[in-house]
Each structure stands twice: as C-alpha cells, then as structure tokens.
Amino acid sequence: MIKDIFVMGLEAMKSYKIRTFLTLIGVIIGVASVIMVTTAGGSVSSFIAEQWNVFNPTGMVIGTGTGGATPQLSIRSVVFTTNDVEKIQNLPYVKTVAPLGVVPLNKILKRDGFLKWESRPGDIMYASTPALLEILNLNLEEGTMFEEGKNEVVISKNVAEVFGKDKPLHVGDMIYLRRVDSKTLEAKVVGILKESSTANMFNALSTPGIICPTKPYYSSYFGSNVGTILKRVVAYTVLLAEATDTKNVQNAQDQILKYLDSGGSDANQYKDQNSDFVVITQQYILVRIEQVLSVIRTYITAIALISLLIGAIGIANIMFATVTERTREIGTMMAIGAKRRDILQLFLYQSTIIGLLGGLIGCILGASGSWFVVDLLNKNIQNLGGAFSTGTIQLAYAPEWFLIASIVGILIGIAAGVLPARKAAKMDPVVALRYE
Amino acid sequence: MSEYVIDINSLTKIYQTGKTDFKALNNVTLKIRKGDFVAIMGPSGSGKSTLMNIIGCLDRPTSGTVIIDGENISIVSDNELAEIRGRKIGFIFQKFNLIPTMTALKNIALPMVFLGGTKADRDQRAAELLGKVGLTNWATHRPSELSGGQQQRIAIARALSNNPSIILADEPTGNLDTKTGEQIMELLVALNKEGKTILLVTHAIALKRFANRVINMLDGEVSEES
Numbered sequence: 001m002i003k004d005i006f007v008m009g010l011e012a013m014k015s016y017k018i019r020t021f022l023t024l025i026g027v028i029i030g031v032a033s034v035i036m037v038t039t040a041g042g043s044v045s046s047f048i049a050e051q052w053n054v055f056n057p058t059g060m061v062i063g064t065g066t067g068g069a070t071p072q073l074s075i076r077s078v079v080f081t082t083n084d085v086e087k088i089q090n091l092p093y094v095k096t097v098a099p100l101g102v103v104p105l106n107k108i109l110k111r112d113g114f115l116k117w118e119s120r121p122g123d124i125m126y127a128s129t130p131a132l133l134e135i136l137n138l139n140l141e142e143g144t145m146f147e148e149g150k151n152e153v154v155i156s157k158n159v160a161e162v163f164g165k166d167k168p169l170h171v172g173d174m175i176y177l178r179r180v181d182s183k184t185l186e187a188k189v190v191g192i193l194k195e196s197s198t199a200n201m202f203n204a205l206s207t208p209g210i211i212c213p214t215k216p217y218y219s220s221y222f223g224s225n226v227g228t229i230l231k232r233v234v235a236y237t238v239l240l241a242e243a244t245d246t247k248n249v250q251n252a253q254d255q256i257l258k259y260l261d262s263g264g265s266d267a268n269q270y271k272d273q274n275s276d277f278v279v280i281t282q283q284y285i286l287v288r289i290e291q292v293l294s295v296i297r298t299y300i301t302a303i304a305l306i307s308l309l310i311g312a313i314g315i316a317n318i319m320f321a322t323v324t325e326r327t328r329e330i331g332t333m334m335a336i337g338a339k340r341r342d343i344l345q346l347f348l349y350q351s352t353i354i355g356l357l358g359g360l361i362g363c364i365l366g367a368s369g370s371w372f373v374v375d376l377l378n379k380n381i382q383n384l385g386g387a388f389s390t391g392t393i394q395l396a397y398a399p400e401w402f403l404i405a406s407i408v409g410i411l412i413g414i415a416a417g418v419l420p421a422r423k424a425a426k427m428d429p430v431v432a433l434r435y436e
Numbered sequence: 437m438s439e440y441v442i443d444i445n446s447l448t449k450i451y452q453t454g455k456t457d458f459k460a461l462n463n464v465t466l467k468i469r470k471g472d473f474v475a476i477m478g479p480s481g482s483g484k485s486t487l488m489n490i491i492g493c494l495d496r497p498t499s500g501t502v503i504i505d506g507e508n509i510s511i512v513s514d515n516e517l518a519e520i521r522g523r524k525i526g527f528i529f530q531k532f533n534l535i536p537t538m539t540a541l542k543n544i545a546l547p548m549v550f551l552g553g554t555k556a557d558r559d560q561r562a563a564e565l566l567g568k569v570g571l572t573n574w575a576t577h578r579p580s581e582l583s584g585g586q587q588q589r590i591a592i593a594r595a596l597s598n599n600p601s602i603i604l605a606d607e608p609t610g611n612l613d614t615k616t617g618e619q620i621m622e623l624l625v626a627l628n629k630e631g632k633t634i635l636l637v638t639h640a641i642a643l644k645r646f647a648n649r650v651i652n653m654l655d656g657e658v659s660e661e662s
Contacts, residue, residue, distance in 0.1 A: 004549045008538075015537035332533040335494060336594065337522020337550040339515050429494045433533070 355413015
C-alpha cells in the first residue's frame with residue numbers, strides 16, 4: 001500500500017509538470033552550489049597551500065619585521081652578515097642555513113656571433129650559497145653548483161628559455177647580467193635547475209630565477225653593504241634555514257631568535273631599532289593559510305547553504321499551495337476510506353521525491369559545474385602569468401559533500417513537506433468536501 | 437446483529453459557531469433496513485447534510501448512538517472510522533469528486549488502495565465495475581475528458597469498489613440534465629435491486645418516486661412520509 005501511495009504521489013507530480021520542475025530547480029541550485037563551492041573551494045585550497053609549500057616541513061625564513069603572535073616579515077633592510085650565517089649554522093637544532101641577497105637586474109644579454117639578444121628588464125637574481133638548493137628542495141638538471149668568488153651562475157628552466165624556446169641556454173654558455181646600477185657582469189652558466197614539480201620560492205617570487213655567488217655579483221652591489229665607512233660588511237636581507245627534524249622546528253626557531261636578539265649577533269647591531277627579528281616557519285605559513293582559507297570556505301559554504309534553505313522554502317511554499325488547491329480531493333479521498341496517515345504519506349512522498357531528485361540532479365550538476373569552475377580558474381591563472389603560472393588547480397572532489405548534499409536534499413524535502421502534509425492530514429473531511 | 441443496517445437512536449449534533457451553539461440535529465431516531473431505498477428530503481439548513489455526514493462516518497454525533505452495519509461509530513478511533521467508511525459506505529457526490537489527475541480506472545480502484553490488496557486484484561475489480569456502468573472503453577480517460585453523466589457513472593463504480601452495504605448519494609443528479617439524471621437514478625435502482633441499501637439526499641421532489649421510504653427533515657428533526 002505504501003508503494004501504491006508512493007506511485008500516486010509520483011503521478012500527481014507528473015500531472016503538475018511545470019510546478020514540479022520549478023520546485024526541483026530550487027533544490028537543484030541549492031545542492032549544486034553546495035557541491036560547487038565545496039569542490040572548487042577545496043581544490044583552490046590545496047592549490048594555494050601547494051603554492052606556499054616553499055620549504056621542506058622543517059624550513060623557515062629569518063628576517064626582520066614585526067614580531068608577536070602574527071609575525072610579519074618586511075624585506076627592507078640588509079642586516080645578516082656572513083658571521084651570523086656561520087653562528088646560526090653552528091646552533092644545535094639548525095641543520096642548514098643559507099643567506100639570500102637580492103640583486104635586481106635590468107637585462108640579461110647574450111652574444112651570439114654578431115647578434116645580441118636582450119631579455120625583458122625587471123628580473124631578480126639571488127645571491128646565496130650552495131646550501132640554498134637543499135633548503136628549497138631544488139635539484140640541478142645538468143651542470144654543477146657555482147663556486148664562491150667565480151663568475152658563475154645557476155639558472156632556472158625559465159631563464160634558460162629567456163631568449164626563446166628555440167634558442168635555449170646551455171651549461172657552459174656565457175651571459176651578461178646588467179644590474180640596476182648599470183654595471184654589467186659576465187657570467188658562465190654552470191648549472192640548470194630541474195623544474196620542480198611543486199611550486200617553490202624561485203618560481204613563486206620571481207620568474208625567471210638566477211642564483212649567483214655573493215662574490216662578485218652581490219658584494220659589489222651598493223645595496224648589500226652595512227656598517228660605517230671605516231668598516232663596511234656585506235649583509236643579507238633574509239636567511240633561509242632548516243631545523244634538524246620536524247620535531248625541533250620550534251627549538252631551532254627559539255635558538256635562532258635567542259642568538260639574534262643577543263648582543264653577540266651582528267644583525268642586532270645593524271637592524272632598525274623599531275623592528276624585531278622574525279622567524280616564519282613553513283608550518284606557520286601553512287597554518288595561517290589554512291586559517292584564511294577556512295574562513296573563506298565557511299563563508300561561501302554558508303551562502304550555498306542559504307540557497308539550499310531557499311530551495312526548502314520553495315518546496316514548502318509549493319506544497320502548501322498544492323494542499324490548499326487539492327483540499328476537495330483530500331476530502332474525497334478521506335470519504336472513500338483514506339486514513340490520515342495515507343494523506344500525510346501522499347504529500348510527504350511528493351516533497352521527499354522532489355528533495356531526492358533535486359539532490360541527485362544537483363550533485364551531477366554540481367560535479368560538472370565544479371569541473372567548469374576549476375577549468376575557468378586554471379585559464380585565468382595561466383593569464384595571470386608570473387608567480388602562479390607554474391601550477392594548475394587539481395579538481396579535488398569531496399565525496400563527503402556529495403553525501404551531505406544528497407542527504408540534506410532529502411531531509412529538506414521531508415522537512416519542507418511535513419507542515420503542508422500535516423495540514424492536509426488534519427483536515428476535517430466534512431469541511432474539505434465542501435471546499436470550492 | 438441488529439436487523440437494521442443503520443440504527444440511529446436519539447442522535448443530537450450540536451455545532452459550536454463562535455459563542456452560540458447550533459443544534460443541527462435534534463434527538464433523531466431513524467432505523468433503516470438492509471435493502472431500503474430511502475430518500476432524505478428537506479430544505480437547506482434542515483440538517484440533512486449533517487445526518488448524511490454522520491451516517492457516512494465523516495462526522496461524529498454529539499450525543500445518541502449511531503450504529504452502522506453493526507459498528508458504533510461514537511466509540512471508534514479516527515483510523516477505525518476511516519476503515520468503516522472505506523468498507524461499508526460508498527459515496528456519490530453531486531459534483532462527482534473524481535481525482536482529476538487519475539484515469540477512470542484508477543479512480544475506481546482508489547478506495548481499494550486504501551484497504552490494501554494486490555494491484556492485479558484491484559485492477560480486475562475496477563475493470564469489472566467499469567463494465568457494469570457501461571464505460572469499458574473509457575478506462576484510460578481522465579475525468580476532464582468525460583461528460584458529466586460518464587463522470588457520475590465512474591463515481592458510482594468507485595462507490596461500489598469495496599462492495600459496501602450502504603450507498604450514500606448526495607444530490608447525484610444535481611449537476612446533470614434530466615435525461616442523464618434519469619439514467620443515473622435507474623442505475624441506483626438497479627443497485628438497490630441487487631441488495632444495496634441506498635440513501636438519497638435531494639431537494640428534487642421528482643426523485644421521490646424511486647424510493648420506497650421518504651424521510652422529511654426540518655429544523656434538525658425527521659418525519660417519515662407514509
């Protein structure tokens with residue numbers, strides 16, 4: 001008998017095709033938007049987290065800025081000396097440390113017979129030590145690392161193609177680097193970096209990337225020196241470091257800060273009195289990003305849930321209208337033997353079917369919609385160029401949300417149908433039969 | 437078991453409309469034997485609809501006893517009342533009251549759905565009844581595709597589907613022309629000859645001739661014509 005009443009409900013819905021369809025749309029949009037928001041949101045989250053996966057889990061960046069609970073790095077002044085690098089390297093919980101000096105370039109040039117190509121201006125070269133490769137998880141595809149004091153550089157794949165894909169640079173090629181102070185320095189390409197599968201600092205901060213030894217490229221640059229006229233020393237803006245293992249990231253951080261804040265560090269002497277030393281760990285970066293992303297996710301999920309609620313109100317509204325419109329039919333059914341439970345079921349099935357159908361169609365639409373959204377985002381990312389053009393957002397469906405959205409769809413169907421169905425079931429058959 | 441299929445003693449029905457009570461039925465005693473064809477006549481507001489509703493188990497008495505085919509309807513639950521209605525009463529309405537979204541066959545089968553049973557049995561019984569009212573070829577038509585007379589025949593077939601002992605017809609010819617109305621009345625007479633107890637509620641004096649008993653109602657009280 002339940003099956004018969006279910007079929008009756010289905011047939012009634014078939015008779016009111018447009019009405020059923022419009023009500024369905026409300027639920028479909030609600031469920032689809034929940035799926036789309038959670039899928040696209042999840043996909044973008046993992047993409048962004050990956051983009052900021054700059055270091056190993058043990059990695060950290062040391063600089064100056066504002067300390068406290070939410071430390072902020074401001075890459076302005078050069079404060080860390082070679083002496084500081086050595087001292088930090090000797091701390092027990094520090095595995096490796098590498099300095100990072102910024103050498104802004106105007107142009108990259110190459111002589112090829114009589115021809116000379118120039119790259120676009122605005123590229124940045126980083127002065128460091130071979131330890132940098134380990135900290136940033138970079139590998140050489142060919143060649144070797146540069147030697148300190150020699151005119152040698154290591155370049156990224158992007159730089160290798162800076163003169164065109166058809167004229168790539170090779171290990172052994174000579175290039176000329178024109179700094180922003182107009183000084184042009186000769187450099188031999190000794191190594192080319194392997195394109196890293198995940199994003200790293202070098203394609204995140206600057207494309208293309210060139211890594212050079214401090215001497216001669218950075219030490220002769222006017223922006224690299226601190227101290228008095230009598231005693232000028234080369235110093236770096238930031239240091240990159242790795243803790244010995246993931247358990248000791250906090251210990252390494254504490255030790256580094258303790259050293260820097262002590263009177264024994266050069267950096268303490270050179271830093272601006274108003275700024276603090278700041279150590280930002282990879283773990284902290286990821287935690288912060290996750291915090292920001294979860295706020296955004298919560299916000300858009302709330303919006304999607306609101307549209308689901310609107311779908312529910314749509315069902316309730318249409319069911320009330322249907323119940324009122326069919327009052328005399330309800331009276332007739334009661335007169336010919338329908339129990340209150342039968343009437344209740346009849347209307348509840350209809351709203352449940354709408355919720356179920358809407359949930360299923362919404363899931364399918366939401367799944368294809370999120371594919372479309374992620375595809376669109378990826379196209380926009382490619383157009384953005386620069387920092388983020390290296391990655392693509394991977395579509396990451398969250399299966400639990402399909403289940404949640406379908407169940408919520410059905411529940412909404414039931415919940416929205418309960419009141420109208422009860423109204424129908426509670427009718428006085430005498431009054432209902434007289435209804436015009 | 438009483439010799440009466442409908443056994444009403446001292447039935448009073450009071451409606452509360454706002455602060456004043458309205459006595460729709462006043463101490464009505466009425467006994468109807470199985471196989472009677474009773475016409476209940478009276479002007480609007482005389483209480484004949486209220487009496488119909490109580491006999492039809494759609495409403496309950498305020499006081500007095502009403503026994504329908506052995507069941508005291510004052511003391512049963514809503515569900516039991518619905519069950520009695522489904523099994524023992526067949527309703528025929530002035531406006532036919534077919535379900536517009538269902539085919540003729542499904543309308544006829546509907547009362548059987550509420551009592552259970554297999555679909556095959558229901559469909560077979562509905563098809564038989566469709567034949568009985570002469571509309572075999574109209575099984576898959578919806579009410580809107582049928583004439584008034586055809587709709588009322590479907591309604592009669594529906595009233596018969598659970599093989600009830602009592603047929604309640606409330607102005608069954610009210611929405612039909614005279615000729616069609618006559619045909620419907622002849623159908624009711626035929627059913628009466630098969631043993632069904634028929635209660636006909638009507639204004640139309642012309643229909644009195646089909647009944648073997650005529651009950652007149654006025655101001656909530658009954659009197660029988662002899």
